[in-house]
Amino acid sequence: MMETDIASNRAQGAYSMVELARRMAWGVGELFFRHSLRPMFGWRRFLLRCFGARIGCHVHVYRTARIEQPWNLAVGDWSAIGEEARIYDLGKVTLGQRVTISQYAHLCAGTHDHTDPRLPLIRTPITIGDDAWICADAFVGPGVTVGEGAVVGARAVAVKDVPPWKVVAGNPARVVKDRHWRAGSTEQ
Numbered sequence: 001m002m003e004t005d006i007a008s009n010r011a012q013g014a015y016s017m018v019e020l021a022r023r024m025a026w027g028v029g030e031l032f033f034r035h036s037l038r039p040m041f042g043w044r045r046f047l048l049r050c051f052g053a054r055i056g057c058h059v060h061v062y063r064t065a066r067i068e069q070p071w072n073l074a075v076g077d078w079s080a081i082g083e084e085a086r087i088y089d090l091g092k093v094t095l096g097q098r099v100t101i102s103q104y105a106h107l108c109a110g111t112h113d114h115t116d117p118r119l120p121l122i123r124t125p126i127t128i129g130d131d132a133w134i135c136a137d138a139f140v141g142p143g144v145t146v147g148e149g150a151v152v153g154a155r156a157v158a159v160k161d162v163p164p165w166k167v168v169a170g171n172p173a174r175v176v177k178d179r180h181w182r183a184g185s186t187e188q
Contacts, residue, residue, distance in 0.1 A: 019069075025074040026051050026070060036063050046063065048073070056097065073107070076098070076130065091123035096130035101155075104137040111142045116172075129164060149179055 015023070033047050040146035041060045050053050052071030053060075060080040065087065067073060072089040075081070083103040087093055090110030101107065109126045112119040126140055129148035134140060139150045146152060147164030159169040166175045 002117045004119065005117040012118060012120060014121040022051075022071065023069065030067075034063055038063060040176045044145050082136075089126075090121065092125040093128075094125065095128045096132065096148070098131045102134060102136040102138070105134045105140075106138070107134070107140045109142055109166070132162075151179055157163075 027056070027188065029030065029047055029051055033044055036043050039065070044061045045055045045099075048061065048067070048070045053067075054074040056075055056079065057076035058078045059075050061067075061075075062083045063079065065081045065082045065085045067089065069089050072092050073087060074092070075095045076099065078097055079095050079099040080128065081087065081101045085103060085107040086102045088106065088108045088110055093109050095101070095105055099159040107126050109124060111122050113122055113126065122142065124142035126142065127145045128140070129146060129150065131149045132146045133151045134146065135152060135154040136154070137155045139157045139169055140146060140152060141157070144158050144161055144163040146158065147166070149156045149165040151167040151175060152158050152160045152162060153167060153169035153176070154169045155171075156173040157171050157174075158168060158173040160172070162168050163175065164172065167177045167179050168174060169176045
């Protein structure tokens with residue numbers, strides 16, 4: 001059994017001086033983000049872009065959404081990040097077009113290497129495909145790709161890739177059915 005080396009973890013410095021400065025600046029910018037009126041989606045898109053996010057057209061990001069590092073976020077056209085959603089984007093987080101991240105969902109693109117006693121930070125990207133839906137209170141872990149049209153059900157915990165056009169539920173998330181609807185289709 002090895003002992004966790006907390007002193008080495010803290011001494012290794014997970015963030016460069018540039019990153020620390022960006023995080024402090026976003027701390028101020030986030031005040032303007034969070035204190036905007038609910039329908040001010042254009043203002044919040046503008047602020048996120050000012051801090052390096054790549055935000056598409058007609059994107060709705062609600063004011064209570066928490067975005068850790070906007071410069072690591074890319075969001076496609078017509079997507080939405082709901083109330084109290086958490087985008088912990090230490091690694092890159094990419095949302096396709098027409099993606100819905102529902103209220104209280106948590107996308108976590110950072111973890112620690114538990115096999116190393118120093119517990120170094122690992123920044124692993126998350127990719128959410130076009131037309132996917134991350135439902136209320138769901139968790140998507142580091143390194144996970146959610147395929148096009150997939151649904152991660154309410155309170156599901158996705159720690160492995162989710163295949164396209166599948167619905168997953170539970171902890172850990174498992175495929176429970178197919179999703180037959182397609183973007184642009186009027187049939188369900």
